[in-house]
Amino acid sequence: MISEPARTRRARHVLFDVDGTLIDAVDNQRRVWATWAQRYGLDADEVYQVALRTRPTETFAQVAPDHDPDACLAALHELEDDDVRRGVYAAFDGASELLGGLPPGSWALVTSNYEHRVRGRFRRTGLPVPELIVDAAAVEEGKPSPLPYLRAAARLGAEPEDCLVVEDAPSGVRAGLRAGMTVWGVNSAVAVEGVHRHFASLREAVPHILAFASHR
The missing domain is CATH 3.40.50.1000 (HAD superfamily/HAD-like)
Known part of the structure; x- marks a missing residue:
């Protein structure tokens, strides 16, 4: 058969x-968010803890509700792109x-x-x-x-x-x-x-x- x-x-x-x-990339992400928080006069640790749980637009809504989210995102993208070029x-x-x-x-x-x-x-x-x-x-x-x-x-x-x-x-x-x-x-x-x-x-x-x- x-x-x-x-x-x-x-x-x-x-x-x-x-x-x-x-x-x-944990250290890189922490540095980027710390620099971003400093620009907006916010506590870096508090911002980072929110950023760990949410997407950027949701993070902005929680930690910087009075600021233009598009401007917040543009600033974050600028910092992230710079980190790719310079970060370790x-x-x-x-x-x-x-x-x-x-x-x-x-x-x-x-x-x-x-x-x-x-x-x-x-x-x-x-x-x-x-x-x-x-x-x-x-x-x-x-x-x-x-x-x-x-x-x-x-x-x-x-x-x-x-x-x-x-x-x-x-x-x-x-x-x-x-x-x-x-x-x-x-x-x-x-x-x-x-x-x-x-x-x-x-x-x-x-x-x-x-x-x-x-x-x-």
Whole structure:
């Protein structure tokens, strides 16, 4: 009897958040927000704590409700662009090995930042840049909406159930879960609520992510 041919396995894809997941930008973000707060005569620590939980426009509404939000955003963008040019960035341990070990076209970046800044940071750290970056300008709704991750999957030609999301932040984790994807958390001592697997560091997750991508 001739056996049936084995069913072709669908390709798997990996979708990465950037800041806090692949690149350590905490100090940079804190400095940018501190400088922004100083311009508006606000307490830097209080502003940063709000910024950690909300998107910029929501942050402005809470900490500087009497100021023009467009002007607030323009000032923040100016500071962020300057930081990309002058700031010191470091990739998390294992990031270069991980991205270099994934097949081209099998992974993408999904970020609440903007593509030109991401590319600048990747150049500074020497990380390989993927073909696809879904940034804040590419979607109408940011994380925790599932739209950024669904957009990335669609552009890769992947089904959500074949995608692994690698995140460090609660809003990103919720976005990946709402998109119907597998979500792993990295770079935190305590697991973010909802993740399917948790790794204290990106380095610890590297072999498991590569295994996922290759169906091992």
